[in-house]
Amino acid sequence: MRRKAIAVFLAALLFVGIGGVTAFADAQAQKVTLSAENLSHEMSSDMYGIFIEDINNAVEGGLNANLVRNNSFEYLYYAKKDALSGWEIEGKYTRETTGGIHENNPSYISMPQDDSVKTRTVKNLGFCEYYHYKTDNKDSRVIDVPSMSIKAGDTYAFSAWFKNTNMTVSVYLENKRGEKLSDTVSFGVHTGDTWAKSAAVLTAAKTDSASLVMEFESGAVSLDYVCLYPEKSYGYGQSTWKYTSLREDMYRALEQLHPAFVRFPGGCVAEGSDLENNFNWKNTIGPLETRKQNYNIWQNDNIDYNNSYSVGYHEYFQLCADLGAKPVPILNVGLICQPRCGYDDQYAKYQSGEITKEQWEEYLDTIAYRPGTAEFDAYVQDILDLIEYANGDVSTEWGARRAANGHPAPFDLEYIGLGNENWGEVYFRNLAALKAAVNKVYPNIKVISSAGPVSAGLQFDTSWEELSANYTDTIVDEHYYQDDDWYLANLDRYDNYDRNGPKVFLGEYAATARNAGTIETKSNLNAALSEGAYMTSLERNGDVVVMASYAPLFAKINAQQWKIDLIWFDDENVVLTPSYYTQMLYMNNTGSRYLDATLPEGNDGVYQSVTVDEKNELIYVKLVNTTGEEKSFSYALDGFGKANYADMLSLTNRSLAACNESGRTCIVPQAQEVKLNGDPTFTVGGYSVNVLRIAYGGNQTGEGLYELPEMPEATPYYTPLERALVYIIPAGILVLAVGIPTIVHLIRRKRGKTSA
Numbered sequence: 001m002r003r004k005a006i007a008v009f010l011a012a013l014l015f016v017g018i019g020g021v022t023a024f025a026d027a028q029a030q031k032v033t034l035s036a037e038n039l040s041h042e043m044s045s046d047m048y049g050i051f052i053e054d055i056n057n058a059v060e061g062g063l064n065a066n067l068v069r070n071n072s073f074e075y076l077y078y079a080k081k082d083a084l085s086g087w088e089i090e091g092k093y094t095r096e097t098t099g100g101i102h103e104n105n106p107s108y109i110s111m112p113q114d115d116s117v118k119t120r121t122v123k124n125l126g127f128c129e130y131y132h133y134k135t136d137n138k139d140s141r142v143i144d145v146p147s148m149s150i151k152a153g154d155t156y157a158f159s160a161w162f163k164n165t166n167m168t169v170s171v172y173l174e175n176k177r178g179e180k181l182s183d184t185v186s187f188g189v190h191t192g193d194t195w196a197k198s199a200a201v202l203t204a205a206k207t208d209s210a211s212l213v214m215e216f217e218s219g220a221v222s223l224d225y226v227c228l229y230p231e232k233s234y235g236y237g238q239s240t241w242k243y244t245s246l247r248e249d250m251y252r253a254l255e256q257l258h259p260a261f262v263r264f265p266g267g268c269v270a271e272g273s274d275l276e277n278n279f280n281w282k283n284t285i286g287p288l289e290t291r292k293q294n295y296n297i298w299q300n301d302n303i304d305y306n307n308s309y310s311v312g313y314h315e316y317f318q319l320c321a322d323l324g325a326k327p328v329p330i331l332n333v334g335l336i337c338q339p340r341c342g343y344d345d346q347y348a349k350y351q352s353g354e355i356t357k358e359q360w361e362e363y364l365d366t367i368a369y370r371p372g373t374a375e376f377d378a379y380v381q382d383i384l385d386l387i388e389y390a391n392g393d394v395s396t397e398w399g400a401r402r403a404a405n406g407h408p409a410p411f412d413l414e415y416i417g418l419g420n421e422n423w424g425e426v427y428f429r430n431l432a433a434l435k436a437a438v439n440k441v442y443p444n445i446k447v448i449s450s451a452g453p454v455s456a457g458l459q460f461d462t463s464w465e466e467l468s469a470n471y472t473d474t475i476v477d478e479h480y481y482q483d484d485d486w487y488l489a490n491l492d493r494y495d496n497y498d499r500n501g502p503k504v505f506l507g508e509y510a511a512t513a514r515n516a517g518t519i520e521t522k523s524n525l526n527a528a529l530s531e532g533a534y535m536t537s538l539e540r541n542g543d544v545v546v547m548a549s550y551a552p553l554f555a556k557i558n559a560q561q562w563k564i565d566l567i568w569f570d571d572e573n574v575v576l577t578p579s580y581y582t583q584m585l586y587m588n589n590t591g592s593r594y595l596d597a598t599l600p601e602g603n604d605g606v607y608q609s610v611t612v613d614e615k616n617e618l619i620y621v622k623l624v625n626t627t628g629e630e631k632s633f634s635y636a637l638d639g640f641g642k643a644n645y646a647d648m649l650s651l652t653n654r655s656l657a658a659c660n661e662s663g664r665t666c667i668v669p670q671a672q673e674v675k676l677n678g679d680p681t682f683t684v685g686g687y688s689v690n691v692l693r694i695a696y697g698g699n700q701t702g703e704g705l706y707e708l709p710e711m712p713e714a715t716p717y718y719t720p721l722e723r724a725l726v727y728i729i730p731a732g733i734l735v736l737a738v739g740i741p742t743i744v745h746l747i748r749r750k751r752g753k754t755s756a
Contacts, residue, residue, distance in 0.1 A: 029632040029681045030600045034610060034619060036639030038596040041543035043611055046326060048587040049259040051508060051549040052316070053267030054307060055298045055561055058554035061127030062569060064311045065233035065245040067148040067156075068124045068212060071226045072105040074293040075306035085304050086127075088144075088211075091120035101161050101195050101224040104283065104292035108224035115218050124212045124226065126571075129558035130302050134519050138302050142558060146176050146211035148228070149571035150204045157236075158185070159199040160214070160226045161289065165189045167217040171200055173210040181206045195224065201231070209571060225289045240318055242406035243288050244310045249574045250554065253567055254323060256709050257580075257587050261326040263417070263507055263549050264316045268297050270330045270420050271337040275367070279332060281386055284312025285405060297337065298561045314402070317390060317411045328448070328547075329386065330417035330477075330507075333430035334369035334379045338422060339453065341367045347424065368426050371433040380437045387413060387442050415446045417507075421453035421479055423463045428470075435474070447474045448505055455480035468501050475546060479508035481564065484530035487511050488626070491534065491607070494541035504544055508551035509534075510564045510579070513656070519563045525667060525687060526656040527564070528578035532624040532689040535586055536609035539622065542594050550583055557662060573662045581651050581669050582689050588706035589620045589649070589691045597621075599633070606631055612640075617699040621682075621692035628686040634679045637696055645695040645702035646680035647673045652688035654717070668711040 054060055061069065069086030073095060076082040084095060093111045100106040111120065126148035132139045150156070150173055158171050169189050173182040185200040204210075212228050234251040235241030265279070272278045283292035288310050296305035313329070320327040338344075350360040369376040385398050390413035392399030399410070418434050419427055427450065435447050449471050451463045455478070467476050482490075494504065511534075513526040531550070538545045555565035557575070566583065568575040591611030599608050605627040611620045619640070625631055637643055651669045658667045674680055674692075684690045695702040 029634040029683075030603070031634050031636060031679075032597055032599060032608075033636045033638055034595060034597050034621075034640065039612060040594040040596050043539065043542045043590060043592055043594055044546035045592070046260045046547050047539075047542065047545075047590055048583065049261035049263060049325060049328070049547065049549045050254065050257060050553055050566075050583075051263040051267070051551045052553050053265065053551070054269050054296060055267065055552050056555035056565060057127055057305070057559045058552065058556070059311050060296065060305070060307055061559070062554050062556055063246050063250050064308070065229050065236070065247050066308070066310050067126050067228045067230070068226050069127050069304075070306060071124075071308055072101070072224060072289070072293055073107045073109055074105055075295060075304075077304040079301045079304070085306065086124055088123040088125065089120075090122075091117060096222075102290045104290055105225070108222060111216065111221040111223070113218060113220045117218055119215045119217060122214045122216065122223065124228075126209075126211065127556070127559070129556070129570075131558040131560075133558060136302075136519065136560070136563075139558070146174075146209050147571050148173070148210045148212065150181050150206070150208055150210040152204050152207045154204050155231045156182070156202045156204065157199065157229045157231055158202055158212070158227070159197055161195045161197050161224045162189045163191050163193060163195045163222045163224075165191050165219070165221050165223075167219045167221070169198070170215040171202065172213055172215075173202060173204065174213055175206075175208045175210055179206075179208075181208050181210050202228075227288075235318075235322075240321075240406050241315075243286075244315060246311070246315075246319070250567070250569060251319075253574050253576060253580075254319075257584055258706075259323060259325045259549075259587060261328045261415070261547065261549070262316065262320045262323065263328040263330060265313070266330060266420060267508075267551075268337045268340070268420065271297070271332040271335070273297050273337055273340045275336060275369070278334070278336060280382065281313045281329075281331070282382065284309040285314045285389075285401070297340075300561065303559060303561065313386070313389075314405045314407070318407060321407070321411060326415065327390065327411055327413055328415045328417060329390075329413070330420050330448070331383055331386070333419045333422065333427060333434050334376055335419070335422060335426060335430055336367050338367075338424070338427075343367065343424065343426075344459075364426050368430060371430065376430075376433070380434060383416070383434065383438060384441055387416065387438070387445060391442075413445070415448055415475075417448035417450075417477060419450035420477075422450040423452035423459050428466055431471075435471075447471075448477050448507075449474040449502070451476050451478050453479050455482065468498065472500075472502050474502055475505045476502045477505045477507040479506075479551075481508070481510055481512065484511045484513050484527055487530040487534040491537040494537065494544050497541070497544045499543060503546045506538065506545060506548040508549070510550055510552075510566075512564055519560065523564055523566070523568070523577040523579055524657050524659040525578045525651075525653050528582040528651065528689060529624060529626045529656075529687065531579055532582045532586070532622070533607040533626060535582075536607045536622050536624060539590070539594060539609040539611060550579065568662070570662050575660050575662055576668075577659060578651060578653075578667055578689075581667070585649055585651065585669060585689060585691050586622065589622075589693065591618065591620050595619075603631065613704070616704040617695060617697040618702075618704060619694040619696060621690075621694070623682070623684055623690045623692055625684050625686060625688045625690070630683060630685055632681065632683040633692075634681040635692070635694065636679045637694070641697040643676060643680050643694050643696050644700045646676055646682075647671060647693050647702065647705070648682050648684070649691045649693070649708065650684065650688055651690075652685040654687070656687055665712045665714045666717065668714045669708060670711075671708050 075085045077085040100108045128147045129142040170186040172184040182202045182204045233245035234248045236245040291309040299305040349355045389398040390411040394403045452459045511527040511530040557570045566580050591613040593612045595610040597610045607624045609622045653667045682692045
């Protein structure tokens with residue numbers, strides 16, 4: 001009897017599985033009523049968007065299609081004893097710092113005539129990696145390894161500027177072993193004291209990671225502004241992308257989201273770490289060689305990071321136009337990044353009397369322009385000029401410049417952010433002056449203000465007190481990054497916000513999964529579940545929260561500064577996280593009105609929001625199941641007419657730690673049509689983000705519903721251990737469960753025959 005019980009128990013394990021595997025029980029459907037009488041607030045048409053900041057090599061070395069790092073020789077990397085970033089040069093040379101291609105980029109390479117050698121090479125390695133895979137531990141094996149992704153048969157547009165050079169120059173691509181990966185193109189360069197551009201096209205013969213190599217004869221050479229663009233990059237050769245282009249697969253990842261808006265260019269990048277490095281949008285437009293390069297604020301002792309601004313303000317506007325998204329530029333208020341300048345420490349000293357008021361004011365003048373000064377007035381004009389650049393007719397100065405840069409039509413700018421993660425007296429001093437100046441000239445521009453970098457506390461509370469008293473016509477930008485359990489514990493965060501106060505823009509947020517994983521796997525299903533659940537509360541409070549964007553957007557694998565990111569990439573691949581797919585499902589499936597609907601009791605860990613598109617007669621039910629159990633719900637329509645069509649988009653996996661990695665996808669959304677036999681009934685898996693969609697009334701076929709793009713083939717199991725738990729171990733258990741009783745039976749039978 002005991003053996004039989006053990007066998008039954010072991011066999012049952014095969015079907016129950018190990019913790020984290022979705023139950024297979026066919027649960028009884030629970031009824032939920034969707035009543036037209038419960039239609040509530042309007043949903044913002046700008047509810048969900050994206051935020052691009054050049055952190056994690058997101059733009060420089062990522063979205064920017066130019067494969068050449070430090071292409072104007074402007075940048076020395078201090079952590080390597082001021083080595084010339086990105087370059088390896090054979091032979092004698094000097095880095096000149098005056099007389100470059102443009103006053104904004106004065107540096108260039110000068111190689112004297114050297115008759116002792118036949119040829120000399122100048123090599124660019126591209127944007128290298130720095131860390132061991134999925135860690136932030138420095139890896140000397142990958143640093144300075146060629147990293148330009150080259151594909152056989154593709155063509156690459158090379159260009160460089162020369163002066164005082166008379167010789168034949170040869171250009172080709174090679175891998176880390178010195179093997180040529182392309183044809184060698186040679187061309188004559190004959191220039192005097194004036195800079196002139198030379199160009200060539202390379203064709204790749206092999207697929208590999210490459211460096212760009214230029215060979216020079218023994219004569220004198222002056223070299224500046226080197227570029228290498230894949231001709232298959234997005235926008236290449238198009239009139240609207242006059243100066244640059246974007247990495248194709250990264251653009252397509254954004255296109256699939258269909259964001260309502262794009263927040264750019266930061267983040268801290270929009271501020272700078274000192275007034276000398278204060279971000280100036282005017283330095284990022286026009287011909288590439290005229291754009292003023294500088295170091296990126298996210299550089300550190302490990303990561304070599306500078307900005308060419310090949311993707312500048314014009315390109316951000318053009319990106320928005322191509323995506324059909326509204327531009328949301330974020331400008332500083334003439335104030336540098338407060339956490340980086342020790343603002344709170346200095347303020348504490350001032351409050352305690354450790355420094356005098358005069359010393360405090362002197363300190364403020366080192367971190368911010370003061371209203372009433374010439375510097376501040378010039379900065380005000382810069383912001384007004386930006387709005388004219390975006391919206392002005394071609395008869396205006398800056399509208400004409402926009403047209404000259406490839407976009408005669410206005411960009412239809414509606415929003416402008418004044419400040420990023422700012423707080424305190426100095427912020428509100430400058431905000432008041434800037435906002436008044438903007439509204440005087442452009443009263444229809446909606447200003448986005450800042451509530452600081454945290455979700456709660458004195459800094460946050462005092463900011464909101466000031467904003468509620470004096471800035472009710474702004475949209476307040478809140479930022480916070482929290483563990484996954486924080487989001488589930490704070491679903492009521494916006495329930496008690498003043499409905500008549502300022503609206504909220506959740507401009508930066510992301511969940512950190514505590515349960516498992518390395519850097520990449522922290523952007524996993526568990527994080528996506530928490531974010532998806534929290535987003536249902538954003539929709540429930542859509543009369544207060546009118547915009548939201550996950551952050552950061554991009555991160556280069558093994559070159560990241562931030563551990564939680566929506567899209568990871570290396571030189572060849574793009575990795576779309578579960579959080580990405582959650583954003584995709586929400587961005588493309590939100591109605592124009594919220595509908596109050598309640599789940600039956602006993603559904604702790606299941607979160608719902610319902611929106612209705614009255615024009616197209618579509619109902620969207622967001623249903624996030626953070627439990628490991630299947631759930632079934634039947635939705636009864638009241639006041640909407642008959643349900644004609646229903647389907648479900650789902651993102652789920654057996655493992656909460658499941659994520660997608662370079663070269664391996666294990667979790668993608670799936671679509672399933674639901675057969676109608678009465679009220680639409682949906683069964684959602686454990687650990688799942690779901691969008692249930694119902695067409696009603698005159699919409700007979702689900703017309704107007706978003707269709708998922710073609711998804712990559714996915715393996716259902718995240719780890720080898722999980723595959724073992726699901727297949728090998730249960731199979732072994734089954735063998736034992738069946739085999740042991742059989743063996744025992746045979747032994748007994750044999751003994752019986754022997755005794756007989």
